[in-house]
Amino acid sequence: MNKRHDITAQTKQNLIDAFWQLYCMRPISQITVRDVVQRAGYNRSTFYEYFRDVHAVLEAIEVSIIPTLDTLPPFDGPGGAIGMPVAQFWEWYARNARYYAVLLGERGDPAFAIKLKRQITPTILAMFGDAPPADQARRALVVEYMLSAMIGVMAHWHQQAEPMPIDEAMALLKHIMQHGVMDELAGAAGM
Structure with missing residues (x-):
């Protein structure tokens, strides 16, 4: 059998x-x-x-490569250093890179990114606990922004002929998450 x-x-x-x-x-x-x-x-x-x-x-x-609530890595709460474990998220992405690179690429399925975010969002929101409805809407928007950025950066990284080293890319993502996009752009421009 x-x-x-x-x-x-x-x-x-x-x-x-x-x-x-x-x-x-x-x-x-x-x-x-x-x-x-x-x-x-x-x-x-x-x-x-x-x-x-x-x-x-x-x-x-798609079902086999979208992390489930059981397979997502644990997230640090608001007291932790970073809420989204960039290294673990990137590792999950890298394990399935041959699929993600195509599904999130130019010829990919736009609905796939939506499915991916829909699966991960509840876990991230849960680590912040209950919030008043106005705060829930705000948090959901921030999580959407963060996940869209992370997924976009990872897809872009995999499509480059010579991407920056992965540890540098993860450090950059962490810095952007902690300090914001404008801070990183100003620093890169020498401002």
Whole structure:
């Protein structure tokens, strides 16, 4: 039974890998089940044992790389040095870089960034406890800004031919989070 499970898992992964190779080359609207099974070396009925269509394959990939509340690293609270653990967030991103770089890139799916932020936001908001409704709206806006910036920076970093060393990029993100964008821009301009 265990061997059967291993074969099943491998078949599913082969279909995912074949889909991903195609998705890296062209938009999902130009990918068919036939394309995927030809690349993977299976027949259509095998594909349909695992997925209903090519969109379901993309959804499976997205679900597997979006951190859940259980898999997110612990965040320091307001008394801690930094609320968002940049290194852990970057590590999560790096583990799935081949997917994130495409999904968050120019040809990626804009809805993916929204799904990613939607999953992470409650954890960050929870570390600050309950707040009056006016403060909740303000906090949600700040978290949206922070996550959009972090996701954008990480996607940009992965798309560079020669990105700055990762430790420098993480230090820069931490500095921006602690001191603000304008402070960093003024410092970089020698002001």
